[in-house]
Amino acid sequence: MKFKSLILAAALAVAGSFASAEEFKMSVTTSFANSGLAEVLLPEIEKDIGLTVQLLIVGTGQALELGANGDVDAVLVHSKKAEEKWLGEGNGTHRREIMYNDFIIIGPAADPAGAKAATTATDALKAIAAAQAKFVSRGDDSGTHKMELALWKKAEVAAEGEWYAAVGQGMGAALNTAAGMNAYILADRASWLNFANKADLAIAFEGDPALFNQYAYLPVNPAKHAHVKADAAAKLEEWLVSPRAKELIEGYKIDGQQLFVFNATAN
Amino acid sequence: MEKIWEGLTQAAMLIVGFDPDLMEITLLSLRVTITATLIASAIGLPLGAWLVVNRFRFRRVVIAIINALMGLPPVVVGLFVYVLLSRSGPFGVLGLLFTPTAMIIAQVIIITPIIVSISHQAIRELWADYHDLLISLNATRRQRIATLIMDGRRALLTASLAGFGRAIGEVGAIMIVGGNIDHATRVLTTAIALETGKGEFGMALALGFILIGLAIIVNLGVHMLSRTERGSRW
Numbered sequence: 318m319k320f321k322s323l324i325l326a327a328a329l330a331v332a333g334s335f336a337s338a339e340e341f342k343m344s345v346t347t348s349f350a351n352s353g354l355a356e357v358l359l360p361e362i363e364k365d366i367g368l369t370v371q372l373l374i375v376g377t378g379q380a381l382e383l384g385a386n387g388d389v390d391a392v393l394v395h396s397k398k399a400e401e402k403w404l405g406e407g408n409g410t411h412r413r414e415i416m417y418n419d420f421i422i423i424g425p426a427a428d429p430a431g432a433k434a435a436t437t438a439t440d441a442l443k444a445i446a447a448a449q450a451k452f453v454s455r456g457d458d459s460g461t462h463k464m465e466l467a468l469w470k471k472a473e474v475a476a477e478g479e480w481y482a483a484v485g486q487g488m489g490a491a492l493n494t495a496a497g498m499n500a501y502i503l504a505d506r507a508s509w510l511n512f513a514n515k516a517d518l519a520i521a522f523e524g525d526p527a528l529f530n531q532y533a534y535l536p537v538n539p540a541k542h543a544h545v546k547a548d549a550a551a552k553l554e555e556w557l558v559s560p561r562a563k564e565l566i567e568g569y570k571i572d573g574q575q576l577f578v579f580n581a582t583a584n
Numbered sequence: 585m586e587k588i589w590e591g592l593t594q595a596a597m598l599i600v601g602f603d604p605d606l607m608e609i610t611l612l613s614l615r616v617t618i619t620a621t622l623i624a625s626a627i628g629l630p631l632g633a634w635l636v637v638n639r640f641r642f643r644r645v646v647i648a649i650i651n652a653l654m655g656l657p658p659v660v661v662g663l664f665v666y667v668l669l670s671r672s673g674p675f676g677v678l679g680l681l682f683t684p685t686a687m688i689i690a691q692v693i694i695i696t697p698i699i700v701s702i703s704h705q706a707i708r709e710l711w712a713d714y715h716d717l718l719i720s721l722n723a724t725r726r727q728r729i730a731t732l733i734m735d736g737r738r739a740l741l742t743a744s745l746a747g748f749g750r751a752i753g754e755v756g757a758i759m760i761v762g763g764n765i766d767h768a769t770r771v772l773t774t775a776i777a778l779e780t781g782k783g784e785f786g787m788a789l790a791l792g793f794i795l796i797g798l799a800i801i802v803n804l805g806v807h808m809l810s811r812t813e814r815g816s817r818w
Contacts, residue, residue, distance in 0.1 A: 340691075342682065342765075353780060373682065373763040387671035388681050489781025496783075514783030542671055544679070 341549045342389040344373040344380035346460055347487040349393060349532065352418070352507025352576055354569050361565060362502040366552050376487065378458030384408055384535065387542030391550045392535045396460035400533055409535040410547075415557050416566050416577045420464055420528040423492070423509060424450070424521030432501065432521040439472040441522040446474040451500035455491050456483025464530065465503045471527075492518075502511040505530060532577075557581065591789025595797075598790060606791075610798065613771040616684050616758070617751040618802075620691035624751075624776075625744045628696045632703030632743070633729040633736075636711045653697035662757030665690045669761065674797065682763040687771070690757040695747035702746055706739035707732050741810060745803055752799055772798070 349355060350372060359370050373383060377394040378494050385408040392409070400412055424432055427468040430448035435441035445452055454476070454574060455462040469476040484494050488508045495502040496516035504512075509520070534557055536550035556562055558581035566579045598606045635647060667673050669681040669689075680686045690810045710732055718728050723743060733740060755773035762769035779788035 345782070371682070371763075371765045371768055373765065386673075387676070479641060487781050489783060493780070512783045514785060544671065 329437065339367060339546070339549055340369050340371060341391075341546055341553065342371045342373060343391045343393055343553075344383045344389045346372055346374055346377050346380060346395060347489065348395070348459075348461060348505040348508050348530075350374040351488055351511055352505070353511050353571065354566065354577060357565055357569055358562070359467045360559070362556060364552065365561065366556050368549055368553055370553070373381040375471045376455075376457045376459035377461075377463070381408070387545060390537055390546045391553065392537070393532060394460055394535070395530050396463045397531060397533070399424045399460075399463065400535060404535070407538060407541055409538050411536070413512060413534045413554055413558065413581065415532050415562075415581050417529050417531045417535050418577045419506055419523070420461065420503055420530055421506050421509060421520050422501060422522040423495065423504050423518050425499045426517050426519040428519075428521055430501065430521075435522055438468055438522060438525040438527050442468055442472045443474060445501050446472070446476070446480075449478070452476070452481050452499050453486065453491055453495040453498065453500045453502040454481060454483040455503075457487065458484045459487070460530070461488060461503060461505060464521045464528075468503070468527070506574075507571070507576045510574065510576065531580075558583070586786050587789060590786035591719050591793060593789035594786050595793040598795065606794070608767065609770050609772055609775050610794065612684065612769070613752060613773070613795075614798070614802075615647050616687045616771060617691060617748060619746040620688045620695065620751050621744055623688070623698050624692045624696040624747050625740075627692075628699030628747070629703050629740050629743065630729060632700045632705075632740075633732045635700070635704050636707045636732065637725060637728050647701075650697050650700050650704075656694060656697070658694055658754050658756035658765055661690050661758065662760030665757065665761045669816065677685055681761065682765060682769055684762070684769060686761040687758040687769060691751040691754060694754060694757060695751050698750055699743045699747045702743035703736075703740050704811050706743065707736050710736045710739075738810075741806065744804060748802065749799060752802075753795065 335498070345355070355372055359372070363369055373380070373389060375383065377396045377399060380392050380394050380529040381399060381403045383389045385403065385434040393415070403409060404412060422432060422438065424430070430450035432441040432444050435444055454465055466476075471473075482494070482498070482500070484491050486494070488504060489512065491502060492504060492508065492512050493514055494500075495512050496518055499517055500522060506523075534554055536547065536554065537545045539545050539547040563581075566577045567575060569576055608807065665686060666681065668675050669678070669686055670676055671681070680689075714732065714735070718731060723731065753773060755777055758769075758771065759774050761775065762771070762774065764770050764774035772791055776788045776791045776795070779791065781784075
């Protein structure tokens with residue numbers, strides 16, 4: 318196994334050194350970019366398969382829209398329902414699961430709503446709503462926002478009122494707002510660990526499997542947009558599910574914590 | 585307050601160290617904005633003069649619209665240019681989206697109304713002085729416009745510099761049509777937005793200081809080259 322992957326790596330390295338870098342556009346979610354993993358993967362992708370991946374860092378909603386309009390070659394997002402709807406409209410060829418990370422609920426270190434005592438994510442949200450503790454929502458149709466809405470629905474709480482602030486911005490900007498208001502917020506772990514302006518915030522709840530966040534890779538449909546680089550998209554997919562990617566993704570740590578779990582399966 | 589010092593020291597370190605990434609985004613900022621300013625001036629200055637020397641039926645309406653367009657939100661311009669340049673839009677085949685060219689187009693749309701409006705204002709006053717002379721010389725309309733632009737060049741420089749100022753600090757439109765792609769379309773303002781999103785306020789402020797410094801240098805440079813605002817001259 319090890320020998321095989323060595324040969325593969327060597328073959329890729331040789332191939333990579335000959336191939337001139339081709340430009341490839343991929344829209345990704347802010348949470349993926351803010352995690353810092355992109356900075357680890359992109360140079361390796363360029364080295365291994367000679368593809369210069371240009372990232373457009375936007376929310377899941379806009380990322381899928383860019384793909385639907387044919388302005389990018391592939392999309393890497395985390396919102397299964399929206400992805401399936403997008404595929405259903407003929408925008409992409411297929412959906413390939415790559416890895417997952419998890420969401421956490423961030424809140425004031427003093428935890429005024431008592432979310433820490435909850436056993437499930439929905440209970441934690443119920444506690445926040447019951448206490449009318451300030452909560453910042455992304456409100457931008459992103460994957461994180463959709464996850465948050467699904468959790469509120471599951472908790473059977475109407476997320477509205479003075480305590481609930483939908484800022485309509487990316488993960489970083491929303492975290493800045495939460496830090497300023499000393500409010501609760503749902504964030505992905507990677508963005509949180511990389512976030513430099515933590516102020517008085519801390520993790521209030523984590524660990525519920527309901528908070529797992531699956532990232533999937535979706536190549537844009539060349540039948541709809543003939544100009545997209547379908548060959549490059551296939552090459553990139555092959556790399557993303559390779560043992561090499563697994564090693565890099567699982568080896569990526571911040572403060573000693575592994576952020577992503579690789580779970581792509583061979584075709 | 586502490587963040588501001590952090591920003592200043594970080595800015596100094598970036599500049600002294602000739603940080604290659606900083607050089608790249610700074611040069612792209614300059615390239616995009618200077619090009620946009622030149623194009624917008626080429627359209628805006630003659631248009632401003634033309635509006636002065638011509639009397640036509642909807643003149644007042646046209647001037648009011650141009651003045652109103654000065655307040656156009658950059659995000660709206662960005663979205664508009666995105667829709668035009670998107671692969672699904674009318675100019676999609678050109679493949680211009682997420683390139684510096686797209687950013688230049690957006691900035692031209694944003695700053696042309698400013699340049700037209702300020703130059704119109706400046707030339708109108710000059711026209712009051714020149715009106716009788718140019719008419720009596722039987723100058724053609726083209727000659728009148730050329731004379732007014734030539735003799736009003738100092739005031740028109742202000743119009744162009746105002747356009748430059750708006751464009752260099754603009755982020756909403758170029759974020760949408762440029763995409764803030766690392767090593768391709770990232771400029772100072774979009775990098776500032778990115779660093780703010782990461783919570784790296786020190787770095788964001790550092791880039792902000794560099795942006796202001798750059799704007800000052802460009803303005804000083806233009807005044808020096810055009811020999812305006814010198815001590816010995818009124």
